[in-house]
Amino acid sequence: MTVISRAKNSLVAFSLLSSPERQHLPSLGFNMTYDQLASIANRAAAAVILAVAVTTPTAVLAEGIDPIHVRVTWTSDPAHEATVSWSTAEPGQTHSIQVRLKGDDAAERTMLAESGRFTGGEPELYYHHAQLTDLAAASEYELTVTSDESTSRTYWFRTAPADSRPIAFLHGGDSRSDSEMRRQVNQLIERLVSDSLANEAVDDDIIAMAHGGDFILDGRNLGQWSQWLSDHELTTSEDGRLLPVVPTRGNHDRGVILNQVFGLPDDDLNYYAVDLNAEVRLVTLNSEISTAGDQAKWLDEELAASRPAYDWLLAQYHRPAFPAVKKPGTTLASWVPLFEKHNVDLVCESDGHAIKRTVPIRNGQRDETGVVYVGEGGMGVPQRTPKLDRWYLEEPGFADAGHHVFRIGISDDQLTCECVLLDGSIRDQFTRMRRPH
């Protein structure tokens, strides 16, 4: 609900309580008329309403049918497919996307979007998703989205490569709870991506943002999601470059809105795998459902099929198996044995609100052939002091606190992982060499 609509409501309340019919009501029994009482009540109610309106973060200053919250999601084949989504404050009649290869106006295609209203009550907000397919790999696509007569500015995004060229992507989580800090992190992300694309080196080009979950505080609160979507627009560059998101479900992302935000079916289980290039496979898991049943079976099969086919296997999920602050989730028992069995190269975790990099771990102890876990969520939430006495965080492991994202670059036979703080400085950096097949 906007500030303007809240103010309108208070004026309506004033008028209703001032109707002349109320003069025929019986006496209140003390020295005050109904109108006097209503006047006091109105002023009190209006004061409360306006106080709430000005102190509550404004969800979205959207009016009418203008497209906002334009975003790209990767959950299937980033080289050839993408979901482009946007929101409107009114349902509208027709919603479509116009997309073309950058610089090739003749090849523009138009397709209709799937639309619906976000659940969760206020604000009134509608989603529109266009599932793009048959895209060319490693190519830049321009797009505009249209809702009725309102067309957005021109945006563009780059598809993932289908060959084994070097790539980089960002990982982070827990953007909830502090909108101001979240915006600063998003501005950092925009700078990192823009700088990577602007320099002459191509092997550091950032192609996506893998989000480890806990986008907002209460996943059923559409106002919070709307605020997140507005803040996410800060990752879009001035020239309209959109950064694709690879989303994860966190423990605060309860309910269906997450799936509605990212163009997934309402009953989607939120675990899947994508190729970031021909040699890098990123598996996204859902720690908020059963981790030991069907998901573990799927993970075992996925890793068994992927390990011989890819040079690099990475995983991301929310609740850490080797936490810097909390106690281990079921992921420790359910997935860590599989990561070790299939020699996963790097695991990205969130939830702890700290910075951590474990030593390489295998069979519950340090082992240079083991798996490294990084995390744990610093994209906005207040940071916690890590527990440095946990064995897997002792040197050469690392732990700290601070808002951050991880920049993960993969080229040829080396993976480089940097923890980038809000001021752009590198707090931690390490490399992993490609495992021999």
Added chain:
Amino acid sequence: MGGNQLRPTAFLFRLLSMPTQPRPTLVLRWVLRLVVVLETIGLGGRYLFGPNETESDVYGLLYLDWGYAEALAQLTDDIGHWACLAGGMLVLVLSTASLGRDRTAGAVRQPSLIDRTEQVASLTVFAWFLVIAIAHMLRGERFAELSLGEHAVRFTAPLVLAMVAGQRTDFSATQDKPSLAMRLLAFAAAATFAVHGYKALVQYGGFADLILLTDQRWFHLELSQVLTERTLVTIGLVDIVVAAWIAVRFTPAIAFYMTFWGLLTACSRVTAFGDAAWPEILIRAANYGVPLAVGLAAVSVRQSRLAKDEPPKLNATATLASGSG
């Protein structure tokens, strides 16, 4: 006793002192003492000295959600945990000290300084477990709104212990109906089982993992997720039925079943996750201890009722004098 007490304290003590309660209350008291000691040790293990010690939702609420300084949130959390643990250990010490007294004190015993101290210790434990439950409820995670019901046994056990610790004990009296203490404990057990039953009915993934991981580590039956989830539905229905039953009828068999099931599910944390999860068995002591207290007290009430209804037994001398036989 109350001559040098502050007025509010005296009022609180009068509020928590029950009318005369006989032997079933002693049963309750001893079981609840054990529950409080165990659950505070479990709390200490989870939040203070266990291998995976962490902070509670009180810390999370104060720092992450309400924006207070981390140091203040941490201090508040630590003080609460240590006070709660100290309360539990005081209950342990006082229980040991009261062993001889209960047996030799005679027919009627007024609350002593030890009893009053046990009240304060128990109320400390009650307060902190209640605060933790409220903090969890206020945070945005799944099932958070059910927190008070889910944690009901944990904070009700020390509350009832405080109530019974403050009462005058009449060893000679009989009791043929459940006390208020029993009713409170039964309602708490019903609430906890009802919430767990609901979570099982909706096939909560965490519960499924307890079964699946236990099977993978110990039994190797290769249970499928589908079968596990169907089993959870059955478990949930049973939980809700026994919860409704115990709330209105203090049937010992039902209470003892709940004791067994509460202990089994508490132990499943270790069978699923390993030895490092031991605090999770102890912090759930009320899940099995409260139904046990209700069951034993119900048995004691029944025995009292039967003893009251039986005709007086004739001794051998009276039989010969009457010329019978």
